[in-house]
Amino acid sequence: MIRKPTSKFVLFILTFVLVTSYFTGIMASESVPSDNDEEDLEGIEELLAVDEEVERQPDGESVKSSEAEVLTKAQRIVLELNSDNTKRVVDGNEFVLVLGYAPWCPRSAELMPQFAEAATSLKELGSPLLMAKLDAERYPKAASLIGIKGFPTLILFVNGTSQVYTGGFTAEEIVTWGRKKTGVPVIRISSVTEAEKFLKKYHTFVIGFFQKYEGPEYEEFVDAAKSDSELQFVEVSNDEVAKVVFPDVQTTGLFLGIVKSEPERYTTYDGAFQRDKILEFLENNKFPLVTKLTEINSVRVYSSPVKLQVFVFAEEDGFKNLLECLQDVAKTFKSKIMFIYVDIKDENLAKPFLTLFGLEESEDPVVAAFDNRASKKFLLESKPTRNNIQEFCTGLLHGTLLPFFKSLPIPDNREASIKTIVGKTFGDAVLSSPKNVLLEVYTPWCINCEATSKHVEKLAKHFKDLDSLVFARIDASANEHPKLLVDDYPTLLLYQANDKANPIKLSTKSSLKELAASINKHLKAQDQVAKDEL
Numbered sequence: 001m002i003r004k005p006t007s008k009f010v011l012f013i014l015t016f017v018l019v020t021s022y023f024t025g026i027m028a029s030e031s032v033p034s035d036n037d038e039e040d041l042e043g044i045e046e047l048l049a050v051d052e053e054v055e056r057q058p059d060g061e062s063v064k065s066s067e068a069e070v071l072t073k074a075q076r077i078v079l080e081l082n083s084d085n086t087k088r089v090v091d092g093n094e095f096v097l098v099l100g101y102a103p104w105c106p107r108s109a110e111l112m113p114q115f116a117e118a119a120t121s122l123k124e125l126g127s128p129l130l131m132a133k134l135d136a137e138r139y140p141k142a143a144s145l146i147g148i149k150g151f152p153t154l155i156l157f158v159n160g161t162s163q164v165y166t167g168g169f170t171a172e173e174i175v176t177w178g179r180k181k182t183g184v185p186v187i188r189i190s191s192v193t194e195a196e197k198f199l200k201k202y203h204t205f206v207i208g209f210f211q212k213y214e215g216p217e218y219e220e221f222v223d224a225a226k227s228d229s230e231l232q233f234v235e236v237s238n239d240e241v242a243k244v245v246f247p248d249v250q251t252t253g254l255f256l257g258i259v260k261s262e263p264e265r266y267t268t269y270d271g272a273f274q275r276d277k278i279l280e281f282l283e284n285n286k287f288p289l290v291t292k293l294t295e296i297n298s299v300r301v302y303s304s305p306v307k308l309q310v311f312v313f314a315e316e317d318g319f320k321n322l323l324e325c326l327q328d329v330a331k332t333f334k335s336k337i338m339f340i341y342v343d344i345k346d347e348n349l350a351k352p353f354l355t356l357f358g359l360e361e362s363e364d365p366v367v368a369a370f371d372n373r374a375s376k377k378f379l380l381e382s383k384p385t386r387n388n389i390q391e392f393c394t395g396l397l398h399g400t401l402l403p404f405f406k407s408l409p410i411p412d413n414r415e416a417s418i419k420t421i422v423g424k425t426f427g428d429a430v431l432s433s434p435k436n437v438l439l440e441v442y443t444p445w446c447i448n449c450e451a452t453s454k455h456v457e458k459l460a461k462h463f464k465d466l467d468s469l470v471f472a473r474i475d476a477s478a479n480e481h482p483k484l485l486v487d488d489y490p491t492l493l494l495y496q497a498n499d500k501a502n503p504i505k506l507s508t509k510s511s512l513k514e515l516a517a518s519i520n521k522h523l524k525a526q527d528q529v530a531k532d533e534l
């Protein structure tokens, strides 16, 4: 019997898949640290698969209207591909950047205006890069012909040969990446006017100051510019011009710095002019102090080399009040802890995380953290003040925070024939109890749980005079314990009084009679052992 999935069920599946892919993605990128771009893409495909699942659910009304605006904007400058022209356009141009999208997909809707804006900028800059888009749902054949498998996908074609897109997803980042791939890895700024014009367009960039654009250090700089896929590099050789883009620039020798649009605006590099050293510096400094999580940047955030991450969930206004203090704290944990803000109203992004803490309904700001190396989660349970956040982060960094396990409030079980166990009571009531405990592990959404619950109720009645056996149940969707390692529901576990570390799994497919017989058998065997020991 298959029940129609309820919305709660769908939400859970989303949570589960998202969180699983989140942790797998992270583990994968840890084992192969040198291959980040590919890991990113794997992550994207996983998350896209999640999107496809979710977006087949017909509840995308709000998405549709904003998407219409986006489309009109993009149409002005971006070439539209279809089943007739795709192959011709891709093969007949030196550089084409294709966006494969689907009209119903929120991630596509978020990317399209950025893509259109990038197309406009590139055109103004006289870039040879042709920007094109393909509705991959309407033209599936054309899409598969050029290798578009998910939405949204960006692919670069150079004389008809495809290249994986490894850039960022804001208009600025698309332009930067597009220029790097079409022979302009570094922008040279020669006058104050040019510098001022540049600053209007670019908010995050890397500046290199050189007396002369030559020599091994300069070559390392250009190499770094080519290898990096997100940041615009600029080169300057005039003191005055350099001061416009980086006020504290040191023009006595070589100089490299990164500029960002936030309080921590200018960061000076003090390492050697070697490609890999420069790239490492940028990797640690390119994220803003606090990154806002979006559909588009989520994969990049999850796969960041910084594995300690503090998440702040709040409404826009609540977050504004917290931002300054967060930025201050973030400065002290730079390149050790990443700070991420999630709009608590954004269900797709916030809910899967809040569910992990049983705080789906929260309207107050929530500060949580993840140690993605150890797959542990933490919750700031005191008020999110500057001091408390600072202390929380210190604990996270030094591994002294207690991990968070979900638990409902402790229930009153005095009259119950089947005891309700929660995360907080699992240790005392199951593991440390002197009795045998038959524990039913269920979730509200699991399909076969109801049948098993009925069996357990009957068994409890049947064994009610057996004082050494306690019947209990735990809702695993709302309760966790480090020693309760069940991921299949329903599960029946018999914790024998003399061996709590090794519960016996009883088959939930068994009949009532078989279950009763099995319980009897195990308890008898246990008595036998006890007798033998005497």
Ligand SMILES: *[C@@H]1O[C@H](CO)[C@@H](O)[C@H](O)[C@H]1NC(C)=O
Pocket (backbone or CB within 6 Å): 094, 158, 159
């Ligand atoms: C693309 O093909 C043209 C014509 O064969 C060639 O001149 C050009 O160098 C090629 N571009 C790249 C980036 O390989």
